[in-house]
Amino acid sequence: MASLLRPLYWTIWASPRRRAQKLLQFAEVEAEGGRDLVRASELTVDPVLRRLFLAHARDEERHARMFRSRGLALGVGMPPRAGNTMFDWISPGERGLDDLRIKDEHLGSLLAFIHLSESAAARDFAEYSSVLGHDPLTRSLFDHIGRDEEHHMRYSLAQLRRVASGGSRALLWKARLRRLWKAYLRLASAIAGIMSTVLLTIQYFVLLPPFALLAKFAMRREQPGWTVLPPALDSKSGREF
Amino acid sequence: MKILGISAHYHDAAAALVIDGLPVAAVQEERFSRAKNDAAFPMAAIEWCLDQAGLEPEQLDAVVFYEQPALKFDRILTSSLRSFPHSWRSFPKAMKNMLGEKLWIRGIIASQLGVPGRKVLFSGHHMSHAAASFLTAPCGEAAILTADGVGEWATMTIGAGQKGKDHATSIKLIRELRFPHSLGLFYSAFTAFLGFAVNEGEYKVMGLAAYGVPNRVDDVYQVIQRTADGALELDLRYFDFHSRAETSFSKRFTDLFGPPRNPNEPIDLASQDGRRFVDIAASAQRVLEDILVDIAQALHRETGFPDLCLGGGVALNGVANARLLAESGFERVSVPPAPGDAGCALGAALFADRIHFGQPHRDVPDHPFWGPGIEPADLLRLAREDDIPVEEVDEDALLSDIADALWQGAIVGWMDGALEFGPRALGHRSLLAAPHDAALRDRLNRDIKYREEFRPFAPVVTLEHAHRFFELAPGAERLGRFMSGVFPVRREWRERLAAVTHVDGTARVQVLDPPMAPRLARLLDLYGQRSGIPVLLNTSFNLAGEPIVNTVAEGYSTFRRSGIDLMVAGSICVRKGGQRHEALSEAAE
Ligand SMILES: [Fe+2]
Ligand SMILES: [Fe+2]
Ligand SMILES: [Fe+2]
Numbered sequence: 001m002a003s004l005l006r007p008l009y010w011t012i013w014a015s016p017r018r019r020a021q022k023l024l025q026f027a028e029v030e031a032e033g034g035r036d037l038v039r040a041s042e043l044t045v046d047p048v049l050r051r052l053f054l055a056h057a058r059d060e061e062r063h064a065r066m067f068r069s070r071g072l073a074l075g076v077g078m079p080p081r082a083g084n085t086m087f088d089w090i091s092p093g094e095r096g097l098d099d100l101r102i103k104d105e106h107l108g109s110l111l112a113f114i115h116l117s118e119s120a121a122a123r124d125f126a127e128y129s130s131v132l133g134h135d136p137l138t139r140s141l142f143d144h145i146g147r148d149e150e151h152h153m154r155y156s157l158a159q160l161r162r163v164a165s166g167g168s169r170a171l172l173w174k175a176r177l178r179r180l181w182k183a184y185l186r187l188a189s190a191i192a193g194i195m196s197t198v199l200l201t202i203q204y205f206v207l208l209p210p211f212a213l214l215a216k217f218a219m220r221r222e223q224p225g226w227t228v229l230p231p232a233l234d235s236k237s238g239r240e241f
Numbered sequence: 242m243k244i245l246g247i248s249a250h251y252h253d254a255a256a257a258l259v260i261d262g263l264p265v266a267a268v269q270e271e272r273f274s275r276a277k278n279d280a281a282f283p284m285a286a287i288e289w290c291l292d293q294a295g296l297e298p299e300q301l302d303a304v305v306f307y308e309q310p311a312l313k314f315d316r317i318l319t320s321s322l323r324s325f326p327h328s329w330r331s332f333p334k335a336m337k338n339m340l341g342e343k344l345w346i347r348g349i350i351a352s353q354l355g356v357p358g359r360k361v362l363f364s365g366h367h368m369s370h371a372a373a374s375f376l377t378a379p380c381g382e383a384a385i386l387t388a389d390g391v392g393e394w395a396t397m398t399i400g401a402g403q404k405g406k407d408h409a410t411s412i413k414l415i416r417e418l419r420f421p422h423s424l425g426l427f428y429s430a431f432t433a434f435l436g437f438a439v440n441e442g443e444y445k446v447m448g449l450a451a452y453g454v455p456n457r458v459d460d461v462y463q464v465i466q467r468t469a470d471g472a473l474e475l476d477l478r479y480f481d482f483h484s485r486a487e488t489s490f491s492k493r494f495t496d497l498f499g500p501p502r503n504p505n506e507p508i509d510l511a512s513q514d515g516r517r518f519v520d521i522a523a524s525a526q527r528v529l530e531d532i533l534v535d536i537a538q539a540l541h542r543e544t545g546f547p548d549l550c551l552g553g554g555v556a557l558n559g560v561a562n563a564r565l566l567a568e569s570g571f572e573r574v575s576v577p578p579a580p581g582d583a584g585c586a587l588g589a590a591l592f593a594d595r596i597h598f599g600q601p602h603r604d605v606p607d608h609p610f611w612g613p614g615i616e617p618a619d620l621l622r623l624a625r626e627d628d629i630p631v632e633e634v635d636e637d638a639l640l641s642d643i644a645d646a647l648w649q650g651a652i653v654g655w656m657d658g659a660l661e662f663g664p665r666a667l668g669h670r671s672l673l674a675a676p677h678d679a680a681l682r683d684r685l686n687r688d689i690k691y692r693e694e695f696r697p698f699a700p701v702v703t704l705e706h707a708h709r710f711f712e713l714a715p716g717a718e719r720l721g722r723f724m725s726g727v728f729p730v731r732r733e734w735r736e737r738l739a740a741v742t743h744v745d746g747t748a749r750v751q752v753l754d755p756p757m758a759p760r761l762a763r764l765l766d767l768y769g770q771r772s773g774i775p776v777l778l779n780t781s782f783n784l785a786g787e788p789i790v791n792t793v794a795e796g797y798s799t800f801r802r803s804g805i806d807l808m809v810a811g812s813i814c815v816r817k818g819g820q821r822h823e824a825l826s827e828a829a830e
Contacts, residue, residue, distance in 0.1 A: 024505070035787065038802065039275055042794040047626040054801055061802075072505055193337075200333035205326070212325030219323050225468035226416040229398075 010131040019138065020075030027068035034060035040110060049107065049159060056114075056152055063145050070141050108167065111160040112175035115153055122149035242598055243300060245290065246590030247350065248307035248369070248582050250343045252440050253278045255579075255662075256286035257587035257611070258294055259594050262603040266290040267611035267662040269583045271788040275795070278441065279788075282342075283586075284353065289613060298354040305593040307585035308366035310346050312393035314339050316420055324483055331483040362597060364589040366392025370552035370580070371412050373588025375402040376595060377605045378575035380548040384540045385412065388533070389425045389553035389581070390440070396423030397472075397553075399536065401544050404602040410595040415543075421482055422474050424529060425555050427465050430480055430489045431525040435518055436502035439489070440554075446522050447560055448696045451745040452510060453523030460497055461521075461528045471539050473532055508695070530561045537569035547572040552588070556580035557664070559720075559727040559749045566716050566726065573716045576725035578609030579663030587611075587662070608757050609667050609723060612660025612791065617811030619793040624815045627801075631815045639814060640760070644767035646807050646816075647675055647777065652685060654782055654808040656796050657760050661789070665724045666781035667751060668701065668758035670789050670796075672805065674740065674778040675768075676700050682740035682778070688804030691785040699724055700741035701751040701779040703762050706769070710734045710776055711750050721752030734774075741778050751779060 013019055034057045041053035105113075125146035132139035160168045246257040249270075257267035268290065270283035291298060317335050321328040342349065351358045364372070370387040381404050388397040400414035420426075428446065429439045437445045464479040479494040495501060502508070502518050509515040537549060549571035556562065556576045566574045577584055594600045624631035634642070643653055653673045661667050672689065674681050686692055700710075707713055707721065712729040720726030727749045730742045741748050755762035769775025782796060783789045784803055790796040793810045800808040800815070807816050 031786070035275070038798055042792070042798045050623075051627065054798065058802065075505065196337060197333040200336050201329060204329055204332045208322060208325060208332075212322045215319055215322035216325075224422070224474045225418070225470040225472040227419055228416050229414050231413065 006127070006131065009127055013128060013131055013135075013138075016074050016135075019135070020071045023067045023071030023074065023138070027064045027066075027071060030060045030067060031064035034058075034064060044107065046107065046163075049163075052155060052159065056155070059148050059152065063148065066141055066145065070138060074138070108160060108164040108171045109175060109178075111156050111163060112168070112171040113179075115156040115160060115172065116175050116179060118149050118152040118156060122146050122153055125149060242302045242594060242600060243294070243296060244590045244593050244598075245287065245301050245304045246307065246369075246586040246588070246593070247283060247287065247304065248585040248589065249282050250280055251582055252280055253581060253583040254280050254283040254286070255583035255586040256283045256290045257590050257662075258290040258296075259587070259590040260294060262594055262600050264587060264590075264605060264611055266293040267579075267587045268613065268660065269579075269662070269788075272612065272660060272791040275788060277786060277788050282349065282353065287354070293613075298356050301354075301356060301360065303360050303362050303593055303598075304350050304354065304356055305362045305364055305589040305597075306346050306350065307364055307369040307582070307589040309363045309393050310339075310344050313366075314344050316391075316394045320420065320482070328483045362593055364585075364592045364597075365395070365414075366585065367395045367398040367417065367553070368412065368414065368592055369585035369588035371398065371400060371402070371414065371550070371588070372592035372596075373584040374550040374552035374556070374575060374577050374580065375412060376404075376410070376588070376591040377577050377607075378548070378550050379604065379607055380550070380573070380575065381406075382546055383548035383550045383575070384537075384544040384546045384571070385414075385550045385552070386533075386537060386540060387552040388555035389423075390429055391420045391423055391426065394419045396420055396425060397536075399540050401546065402550065404595075406602065409599055410602050412592070412596060416472075418472050421477060421480070422472070424473065424532060425553070426480070426482065426489065427473075427475060428525065428529055428555070428558075430464075430494070431521065433488065434490050434494070434498065434501045435522060436504035436506075443554070444557065445693065445696060447526060447558055448743070449508070449519055449522040450526035450560070451523075451743050451747070452695060453516070453519030453521070455523040455527040456520050457498070457524035458527055461524045463497060464494065465528060465532070467532070467535075471536060507693070526558075526560065529555075529558065530564045533561050534564055534568045537565050537571065541570035549574045551576045552580050552584070554581045556725070559725055560747075562720055563714075563717070563726040563728055566720055567714050571716075573719045574726075575719055576723060577663070578661065578665060578667065578723040580725075581664065584663060607722070609661045609663055609665075610659040610669055611662040614659050615656050615793050615796075615810050617793065617813040620797060620808070620810040620813045620815060623794065623797050624813075629815050630818055631813065633813055636760075636812065639809070639812060640764050640767055642814065643764060643807070643809060644771055647673060647768055648771040650675060650678065650681060651806040652681070652689065652804060654796055654800050654805045655761070656782065656790070656793065656808075656810040657758070660791055663723070664781075665751075666779065666789055667723060668753065668761040668779070670782040670791075671701075671761075672778075672780045672782050673764075674698075675772065676738050676741045676776045676778045677772070677774065679739040684804060685778075685780070689784065690780065695744075697743040697748065698741050698778045698780050699749040699751060700738065700776050701753055701761070701765065702776045703753050703755055703765050706775050707750065707752045710738065710774070711748065713750075713752070718752050718754075721750050722754065722757075724749055724751040726750075737774060738776060741776070 037053045037057035041050045044050050125142045129139050129142040164171050244259045248255050254270040258265050268286045270286045271277055271279040273285035317339060321332045347358050347361045350361045367387045371385045375383055375385050383402055385400045385402055395417040397418040398414045399416050402412045404410050428443055432442045432446050433439050435446055464476050466474050468474050479491055480489060481491045482489055498521055499517060508518055557580060562576060621631055647653060655671045655673050657669050661669055682698055710731055712731055717726060717728055727747045729746055730738055730748050735742045735746055753762055765775045765777060768777060781789045784799055790799055796808060
């Protein structure tokens with residue numbers, strides 16, 4: 001799969017503008033992942049994990065800073081372009097804890113999740129590095145951060161084994177399935193989103209024109225400035241409209 | 242009566258509980274979910290409020306939502322129709338957004354809380370703002386002015402309120418201004434143009450304005466005009482409210498003011514572009530103030546009341562508030578600690594109690610501390626587990642230790658009692674530091690708040706000493722109570738208050754009435770004994786991009802992750818010794 005995507009990755013990372021923008025996006029995702037880990041450290045009662053999560057969070061905050069400053073350096077003079085493109089989900093960065101509700105997670109499944117998302121990040125970053133031969137600075141950034149992600153991968157696995165002892169394999173499988181499920185949900189809701197947008201846009205052009213005409217007519221009669229309110233307004237209280 | 246107020250789905254969701262006419266709990270959802278300005282339905286906040294009073298949802302007499310969703314839907318639909326066919330891109334998004342959840346509030350509240358639908362009531366958005374301000378202010382009758390981006394249709398209202406001792410309490414909204422003509426949206430467009438996040442970065446525009454010269458006022462009056470009846474009107478050719486918030490200004494706007502600022506690039510005052518941005522900020526700020534003052538003057542003439550109650554997000558503009566106090570003719574101006582949409586949760590609940598149900602007026606305690614308290618013992622445990630020096634000493638020794646540390650340049654994370662309701666830390670979740678040292682301010686900006694240096698930090702001083710250091714107009718104590726006004730620092734003190742004095746010689750001072758936060762007041766005295774200046778720098782206890790800390794564990798993790806030297810929770814105090822940050826490999830040991 002990864003090798004199939006290689007040419008695509010190459011295209012994505014070829015343009016400096018897109019590279020700058022991707023790095024800035026990654027910075028945001030890393031920062032968010034850092035905040036998730038801070039939250040995990042605040043909620044856990046296990047002192048070892050608390051320290052680990054905090055140190056991990058600091059790594060992610062550092063990654064965010066590194067991505068950001070490289071992204072800004074690459075993007076100097078280019079006005080930022082807003083909005084997402086299709087490329088964004090073809091080349092994801094680290095995905096934090098994948099909109100996990102940390103508060104409700106068991107320690108074991110939380111660690112399994114961390115382990116898996118760190119592995120995915122390490123893998124992705126290695127791929128990106130491999131197509132960045134033309135930009136050694138960005139490449140070494142990915143290499144450096146990738147090494148950290150491998151650390152994160154290892155400590156989370158070690159802690160998972162400690163916390164869950166015999167059950168760690170089952171937890172990992174469960175987390176894998178949940179990640180798949182979440183990926184499916186993301187895809188499904190994206191498709192549903194596109195479909196409803198299409199339907200609503202059709203309705204907009206088919207159903208709305210006469211009402212739009214009326215609304216524009218009504219608008220023309222409207223006086224600018226204050227609207228005086230009826231004196232008994234507050235007796236209308238409590239109603240939905 | 243037991244009434245729950247809810248605000249949600251736009252910005253900064255919150256819940257508030259009123260029992261027998263008095264607030265017992267109020268808190269923003271972000272403080273629990275830890276997602277800044279969380280707008281989601283505030284389930285955690287609601288649960289905490291009910292818990293606090295030991296109530297089950299079925300014991301509530303009413304649940305009041307802070308605005309009328311159907312009316313809001315009407316506005317969104319109508320404005321889509323009016324700008325047909327240009328609104329084709331925004332229409333699907335707006336519909337999905339409204340139809341998804343926001344329109345069916347009664348059902349959502351009924352099902353989430355398990356209360357019958359008939360107990361769910363609605364207040365108007367600006368009525369909630371008005372109630373949040375007037376019903377909590379210490380005055381019997383007052384003129385009311387609310388202004389924000391937009392509620393349902395209204396963007397600004399003026400009115401009058403009377404509290405009933407022997408008659409019913411009333412709030413009469415006399416006139417309103419309707420979308421799209423809005424002072425809040427006007428200011429937000431400039432916020433976006435200057436490269437800051439809308440609904441969040443408005444105060445940065447205010448901070449930036451102090452660096453500039455308002456030499457573009459005439460241009461600003463091209464995009465916003467006064468109407469003959471004293472209201473205002475936006476020239477819609479300059480705005481585009483149908484695309485994303487980041488581009489609420491149109492091409493015509495950028496033809497007039499030049500290209501917008503790239504949010505990723507810092508503002509360089511030495512450059513021509515940098516000067517352009519600060520001058521535009523100063524001009525927009527000036528126009529906002531002038532219009533507000535003019536409208537308030539007319540309101541004063543009309544009502545004759547000595548008190549003005551302000552509500553809505555625009556009331557967070559401390560510079561404008563101070564000008565309103567000085568120039569509008571009102572003797573006192575009140576702004577509640579949470580004038581924005583979060584505060585509407587409390588406003589809606591009080592509105593239902595006093596006006597919908599006609600309950601007798603009761604004076605609302607004049608403080609912002611309606612949130613969860615703290616467990617200092619948690620700090621003891623956390624610090625011991627992490628081998629961090631921790632002390633539990635008696636109150637006098639503790640406060641003098643902290644005063645010593647502050648005097649020696651420490652940055653102190655201070656947690657005491659119940660959490661503030663609203664965006665400002667007013668002495669229960671604060672970072673405190675010495676106010677004289679500009680280098681300390683820079684350290685705070687760099688190592689803790691990670692923020693732009695053009696945003697000043699605020700000072701706190703007790704009522705007794707406030708006039709010595711600040712030029713407080715009559716009535717300023719009221720605005721200063723919840724840090725709602727910006728006033729000049731006396732010239733002779735500016736250098737010795739360098740860390741809290743803005744470039745134009747002003748400060749957003751908190752004038753502390755000691756009974757409101759007695760421990761902070763004592764600390765100020767003790768610090769004054771050492772330094773000769775009983776003033777401290779007071780900023781909210783949180784890192785950039787995070788909500789203000791709520792629990793001790795959150796304060797502690799903030800302390801561990803940043804350059805805070807010392808943290809206090811109640812009677813427990815931890816210090817950073819020589820520890821450096823642990824790397825992952827060491828943390829496991
Ligand atoms: Fe990372
Ligand atoms: Fe990582
Ligand atoms: Fe509002």
